[in-house]
Amino acid sequence: MTVHHALLPGAAAERPSREITLGVMGGGQLGRMFVHAAQQMGFFTAVLDPDADSPAGRVSHHHVRAAYLDEAGLAQLAQLADAITTEFENVPAPALERLAALRPVAPGAQAVAIAQDRAKEKAHFVACGVPCAPHAVIETAQQLAAVDAALLPGILKTARLGYDGKGQVRVTTREALAEAWHGLGGVPCVLEQMLPLAAECSVIVARGRDGAMVHYAPQVNEHQNGILAVTQAFPVDDAGVIDAALADQAVAATRAIAEGIGYVGVLCVEFFVLEDGRLVVNEMAPRPHNSGHYTMDACDQSQFDLQVRALAGLPLAPPRQHSPALMLNLLGDLWFAAGSDTQQSPPWDAVLALPGTHLHLYGKVEARRGRKMGHLNITGATPEAVRATAREAARLLGLTSASLG
Numbered sequence: 001m002t003v004h005h006a007l008l009p010g011a012a013a014e015r016p017s018r019e020i021t022l023g024v025m026g027g028g029q030l031g032r033m034f035v036h037a038a039q040q041m042g043f044f045t046a047v048l049d050p051d052a053d054s055p056a057g058r059v060s061h062h063h064v065r066a067a068y069l070d071e072a073g074l075a076q077l078a079q080l081a082d083a084i085t086t087e088f089e090n091v092p093a094p095a096l097e098r099l100a101a102l103r104p105v106a107p108g109a110q111a112v113a114i115a116q117d118r119a120k121e122k123a124h125f126v127a128c129g130v131p132c133a134p135h136a137v138i139e140t141a142q143q144l145a146a147v148d149a150a151l152l153p154g155i156l157k158t159a160r161l162g163y164d165g166k167g168q169v170r171v172t173t174r175e176a177l178a179e180a181w182h183g184l185g186g187v188p189c190v191l192e193q194m195l196p197l198a199a200e201c202s203v204i205v206a207r208g209r210d211g212a213m214v215h216y217a218p219q220v221n222e223h224q225n226g227i228l229a230v231t232q233a234f235p236v237d238d239a240g241v242i243d244a245a246l247a248d249q250a251v252a253a254t255r256a257i258a259e260g261i262g263y264v265g266v267l268c269v270e271f272f273v274l275e276d277g278r279l280v281v282n283e284m285a286p287r288p289h290n291s292g293h294y295t296m297d298a299c300d301q302s303q304f305d306l307q308v309r310a311l312a313g314l315p316l317a318p319p320r321q322h323s324p325a326l327m328l329n330l331l332g333d334l335w336f337a338a339g340s341d342t343q344q345s346p347p348w349d350a351v352l353a354l355p356g357t358h359l360h361l362y363g364k365v366e367a368r369r370g371r372k373m374g375h376l377n378i379t380g381a382t383p384e385a386v387r388a389t390a391r392e393a394a395r396l397l398g399l400t401s402a403s404l405g
């Protein structure tokens with residue numbers, strides 16, 4: 001532990017007799033995988049989440065069961081933890097500010113606040129010189145009336161609290177737009193022009209307090225009903241849509257976006273690749289991301305390892321992908337027999353008999369349709385081998401995917 005004390009010297013001086021503890025706001029699956037990575041390196045962990053059965057709370061050394069804005073809970077987390085991160089982006093910014101007064105917090109409240117608000121996020125992208133979809137902010141009836149018709153057909157998205165396609169309505173006419181805005185409660189929204197997508201990809205970077213930054217190559221993502229379904233992490237030229245020049249452009253854009261807010265920690269930026277080959281930024285997540293879960297089995301350091309390093313002030317060595325990989329998201333739907341409410345266990349025996357399959361389940365007590373229950377990483381010697389195994393796993397699980405052909 002002395003090494004860790006040296007990395008967080010303030011903590012060592014204050015409490016020389018205790019192990020170093022890393023704290024995380026939120027107890028979901030991302031928190032759980034962060035906790036596992038932290039524990040592997042000898043850190044103790046503390047999770048704040050109101051749910052007694054939260055996936056991360058159940059595996060952490062300490063679980064503070066409190067609401068995210070609960071003063072006493074935040075004080076307890078700060079008391080337990082030497083540095084604190086967040087695992088979900090809707091953690092209230094005031095909670096992070098409160099914690100930051102007491103302990104190092106990464107990413108910072110300001111970066112999280114930008115990622116929480118689509119309008120601020122787009123303004124940040126523009127300020128970094130990274131093109132995003134043509135859009136308009138709609139906060140008032142006047143702004144609604146003044147919307148440029150060129151933005152239709154478009155997607156109306158609530159500026160805050162949307163995720164996995166929630167809080168979004170596709171609109172083609174002004175009337176439908178007005179109806180959709182009122183239907184969303186007249187809350188601040190962003191209307192985005194509907195773009196012709198050839199593909200979607202994302203880039204994950206990790207940036208340390210000293211400004212050093214490392215990245216993974218872009219991965220290609222397929223969404224179904226607004227939720228990530230499949231991530232392919234093959235050498236760039238194998239994916240077909242993302243050539244080396246586009247990959248470089250996406251990495252450079254992600255680095256500029258992280259740099260521009262003095263970001264500390266793991267950041268994921270999602271992009272659209274348009275039919276004409278242009279790259280357009282969609283959104284960013286101030287944390288490890290679902291599209292980076294393949295790194296757990298296909299890279300010498302996972303995105304969670306990098307988050308631990310960034311938070312603890314350890315060096316960020318560039319990660320290396322040692323195997324082509326593909327990830328299948330496992331949603332709660334898999335636990336239900338087709339067209340019925342009867343729960344069943346997916347056929348893990350058959351899936352795990354396939355070579356190069358790595359099953360990750362998040363320990364969620366209850367399966368619900370659309371709920372992220374786990375993911376299956378598939379690695380192999382070649383992209384073809386990985387795809388063949390993925391096709392077979394998808395068949396066994398009853399999953400369909402355009403990326404698998």
Ligand code: ADP
Pocket residue numbers: 133155157162163164165166192193194195196197200223226270282283
């Ligand atoms: P969320 O925060 O729920 O992930 P996104 O803004 O990423 O919301 O949208 C979810 C998905 O909807 C995207 O991954 C993409 O497939 C589709 N989508 C979103 N915006 C656009 C757009 N402007 N044009 C075309 N498709 C879009």
Ligand code: MG
Pocket residue numbers: 164270283
């Ligand atoms: Mg998204």
